[in-house]
Amino acid sequence: MTISLQPGVNLTVIPTEKFKTIRLFFRFSTEHQKKTAAKRTLLTNLLETNSLHYPFQTKLSEKLAELYGASFGLNVGKKGNLHQVNLMMNLVNEKYLNEEGILEEGIKFIQEILFHPNIKEDAFDFDTFQLEKENMIDYLESLKEDKQTLAALRLQELYFMDEDQKTPSFGTKEDIQSLDAYDLVQTYQEMIMQDQVDIFVVGDIAEEKVSRAIRRLPFTPRNTFSPKMFYQQELKSEVxxxxxxxxxxxxxxxxxxxxxxxxxxxxxxxxxxxxxxxxxxxxxxxxxxxxxxxxxxxxxxxxxxxxxxxxxxxxxxxxxxxxxxxxxxxxxxxxxxxxxxxxxxxxxxxxxxxxxxxxxxxxxxxxxxxxxxxxxxxxxxxxxxxxxxxxxxxxxxxxxxxxxxxxxxxxxxxxxxxxxxx
Known part of the structure; x- marks a missing residue:
């Protein structure tokens, strides 16, 4: 079942008895661009680390522990011309527990992460921002040591004519270095208000219950136009x-x-x-x-x-x-x-x-x-x-x-x- 929650925001429920957990998956899609790839990647690191009401990573971990060891994470990906920010959460199915409301609590946690980031006075928390920025620069620098990955990335740069397609989903070190805690606020606002949103819930659960809980998330309507997924390139005359x-x-x-x-x-x-x-x-x-x-x-x-x-x-x-x-x-x-x-x-x-x-x-x-x-x-x-x-x-x-x-x-x-x- 797929329903439109808002223009540009869709929910798909996949009922199945294959799994004992419930997987919640949120995908934010927009055009893949060199100028935004690194920003969106750093944004996922910030959202994953803390939030306004969970200002420390330990607080996030404690909340996940309360949800019977729920797992949670964000990452980025690229599919053709699309850049994707993905949020995943796995919850134990309350059918196996003598407790109700776990799905609702999980969705409240996601609402905290997506709609209450650790932003004060128009900037992400400076300490968190600086730490995650340094961690990301270190990670991008470390890719040079993985020669197999290095070769794959350089082959892409050589093959593609388009500057955006030359750029991996996580961006480049050069694009990260100049960013500050204010820049990421605009990136966050564009993602949460303008990206196409696809929400998936997989597990042994009633569709009506999922729909009722997800509808409480304060997504706003957005332009339903989406860039073409496929990237096509002319044949080069020389290798x-x-x-x-x-x-x-x-x-x-x-x-x-x-x-x-x-x-x-x-x-x-x-x-x-x-x-x-x-x-x-x-x-x-x-x-x-x-x-x-x-x-x-x-x-x-x-x-x-x-x-x-x-x-x-x-x-x-x-x-x-x-x-x-x-x-x-x-x-x-x-x-x-x-x-x-x-x-x-x-x-x-x-x-x-x-x-x-x-x-x-x-x-x-x-x-x-x-x-x-x-x-x-x-x-x-x-x-x-x-x-x-x-x-x-x-x-x-x-x-x-x-x-x-x-x-x-x-x-x-x-x-x-x-x-x-x-």
Whole structure:
């Protein structure tokens, strides 16, 4: 059941007896922009730390303990052109306790967090702000030490033409450094008053009870216009390449391809099967031929983003093998274009994708994400049976067409300087 609480504010209840807890999930969506990504990320840290009536983190923890150990947190995400702030809370289902009102108390807690932040005299609490700002700068600085993450982020910067798409959901250190406690108040007000809000409640609970409790939250109407979810980019005439040098033990070689297949395209099922054969599973070509048989990579895998038409390959290699690995990756793609894979490989991939999908349905968050996309986009499958039918219907020719659709656009290498080996 989905109901409109206000223009731009929707509640979806997903009744299920699968879980003994109730999950409350609030998603605030707006256009993803470089200038606001870091602000919104820092805002989630501030909201998660304290509030006006719970000015210390210990007070928040005590309240959660009173709610039988409820869990709570905020984070950010990005889906195509959308930037998302997510709030999650898990509550024990009061059906298993001799006590009522736990759902209502949980929603009151969320109301405190969202509508009563620790703002005084038009600024967030200065001590909290300064601490969280420093923590976030330290975190962003630490990403440089995770070379796999560093390579993935630099590949995105190289691939995308749009400055906003080059920027990760959490923003950049440079955008954080200039912020003060007053700036975040405007960011908060824009989020709470202008963002599209999608609320999900999952669990064994009556829809009417949820609706009655959630309606008490003081959301106001907002513009129902929402930016398009999908980001599309023109094909570049030349492959972009970049190499940076750092004191790494293991070199990184990452590739980015453009695909015309997006989430709401019926060909997405073929893309799922293609990715499983290319580098998504342990029996895939990249894993077995590049990593196992040729022993040219410490890891080799592929992934895709069906909201940005973006397929990536990630490898960790010895620098001396770069050219051989690059050629071997291209060979695996050519093999898929020519249909050089067995019927057994095809069927194994389909079974693994089906099991992966079924596992997602056993997760409250998996149900939320699927329902969220169904609401915003066309519903490609109505249940697990139809998903299995569409996956099983993918043919060798379908996989070949997906492989042929890929266009190499960017190659990023993270390497050690030559003299470092001497």
């Amino acid at each position: 972009q390449t970049e190499t940076i040098y750092e004191p790494v033990i293991q070199a990184k070689l990452n590739l980015a391809y453009r695909t015309s297949i997006y989430y709401n395209d019926p060909r997405r099922f073929s893309l799922l099967v293609f990715n499983g054969l290319f580098g998504g599973f342990p029996h895939s070509k990249l894993f077995t031929n590049v990593r196992e048989k040729a022993s040219l990579a410490y890891y080799a895998s592929s992934a895709f983003d069906s909201f940005r038409g973006f397929v990536t390959v990630q490898t960790g290699i010895d620098r001396k093998n770069r050219s051989r690995v690059l050629s071997l990756i291209e060979e695996q793609l050519e093999d898929l274009k020519e249909g050089h894979f067995t019927e057994n490989d095809l069927q194994q991939t389909k079974v693994m994708l089906k099991n992966q999908f079924l596992l997602s349905l056993d997760s409250a968050q998996g149900l939320i994400e699927m329902t969220y996309l169904e609401r915003r986009l066309s519903k490609l499958v109505k249940d697990e049976t139809e998903f299995e039918e569409k996956i099983m219907a993918v043919t060798k020719e379908d996989v070949k067409k997906v492989a042929e659709d890929l266009q190499l656009q960017a190659i990023f290498t993270l390497d050690k300087k030559e003299e470092a080996y001497e």
